[in-house]
Amino acid sequence: MIYEIRQAGAKGLGLFATNPIARGTRILSERPLLAIRQDQDVDGIFYAAKSLTKNDKKALLDLSGHSGGQHLELVRWMQVVWWNVKNLVGSVRQPSTITSSIPSIRSMQEHMAIFNVFRSNSFNLGGRGRIQQAVFDNVARINHSCLPNAQGNFHSTLGRFNVHALRDIKSGEEVTLNYLPELGAVAASRGSKLRKGYGFECDCVACDLTSARGKLGEERRAEERKRIKEFAATVEKNAEGLVAELKMTERFIQLFEAEGITGREVASMYFEVAKLNVKLGRRDEAIQCAEKGLELDEYCIGSDHPTYEDGVEFIKALKSKN
């Protein structure tokens, strides 16, 4: 095993490298402990929990769960009570099941705990495949950093969530993921989302605005946000607009690379720039950008991922055009 789960100071448990891990290594690969489908909402969480084995339910309830603060806690309680009432009404229609279905406070508390664990630990798995959101046992022990050294991606064909090293990780170093969907946000916005969603104050190097590194990153991100707003206000969809969009995306790539961010999002920006170059008739530049994107994808999602395979096909198609 190249990792272990142990105490990570005030963060609770965390996942740590037990050996040096090279960039691109698949650190772990897990099937979901609890998953909901695209057509399911909150109810899906409770239905899925009902069919868990005793051990899996224990594993789920052992995970950390943040209540989401006063407002969210109230909303969650309402959803739990509503679900239990709905079930009771269902069992009244089938009187033989009524005694075992009357909700107890204990069962509602358990539903609330399941709900909190799900909301604090689940990942949105993106467009492909039937599963929409899921919790993974060991992945759920990975703490957050705004400058993470690993990235998680769901592999829909394997039905597994894979975590890949975004850079070389030293033995003993904590493995971290970015919990936030938006890259390039400034510290205040990241802090507010992490506080509300997960109940912690991030102390990663990007959030330490008293350090030179933190300050520099913050200035870069703020500057880029300003440019995006200006760009959005002025952009036009003609050739000039395409060039402006291309330049803007390239600047984003530079910002993220300067910050040390090299995951799937940056790979997808390289593919965006490649597509813009195609529209502008610049095939060689397009191939170069797509190859760079594919190289990043190989590290962060692995060459067996369907998105990687799409990238290979994209480049093949570009190369075959005369």
Ligand SMILES: C[S@@+](CC[C@H](N)C(=O)[O-])C[C@H]1O[C@@H](n2cnc3c(N)ncnc32)[C@H](O)[C@@H]1O
């Ligand atoms: C998905 S869990 C991660 C594993 C968790 N530490 C545990 O003991 O199970 C998310 C929770 O871990 C803690 N956490 C994660 N990243 C953190 C960080 N950078 N700083 C402080 N706490 C963090 C928060 O309590 C958060 O709600």
